[in-house]
Amino acid sequence: MVKQPGEYFVVMLVAVNQAKERVVAAYHKSAHEIRSKYPPGSLQCPFCGQGVFPRERKGFVLHFVHQHSCTSNIARHPESPEHEEGKLKLAKFLKEQIKDDPEQNATVEVEYHLPNCGENGRIADVALVYKNGNLLIAECQLSQITPDELEQRTRDYHSIGADVLWFLGKEADTSENRAWLRSVFGAVGRIDFKYDPA
Structure with a gap:
């Protein structure tokens, strides 16, 4: 190729x-x-x-x-190199959030397979997987997407009982997408960085 x-x-x-x-x-x-x-x-x-x-x-x-x-x-x-790096940054962010959990009731997983989510399953960018089965999904969205697509993917995650956090950057960070996220979640997650390969 x-x-x-x-x-x-x-x-x-x-x-x-x-x-x-x-x-x-x-x-x-x-x-x-x-x-x-x-x-x-x-x-x-x-x-x-x-x-x-x-x-x-x-x-x-x-x-x-x-x-x-x-x-x-x-x-x-x-996926772009920035998207791959974004997943790792989100994983690091989530690990920071749970580091003080004395019982370690959750793990952070990158590219987490959800076979019962959506038509053919989904691969969450990052998942906070709780020992009791609960899931918090963090999605890094950099490429162009519409509010309708965000809504469909969110519905897919909700259909399996998972919560989702969207982090927008680059072409996905539009006023329409920010407005949709605010109306549904009350906040907008944003990811802004430049990929700097070694």
Whole structure:
């Protein structure tokens, strides 16, 4: 696949190991560290089960890619390096919010699979997963979206009993979207940063 200007590859921040434990690429120092820890073929896509491997690519956070095309029917699309970085910033933000929880009743998960959400399931950018089953979803929306689309995705999350926080940036941060968020949630989450690859 040849990358066109403005086009991004579909990358994943999360894989699963043979014990079905989640492995977040960006929580490691390098692709070499991941390869040293996990033998070839031991990491899989959490959505289709096919093999994935770690990759470092200039302008992107450390991530996984498929050996072959993903066969999952969950709607996914290429995301910008800023969006990938935004997910990690939201995860860090949520971890800060629960750090003083003495009983650690929740974990923060990046790219969290919700198989019963929406028509074919959804992948939440970040989820605060409580031990009692409650979910708080944090979505980083940078690409263009309409209030109707925000509403549909919010309904999908509410249909499984999950709360959602939207963080808008770039093309998604419009007056119409801010007005919709204020009318529904009483506030607007915004994410504003510049991606600065090492």
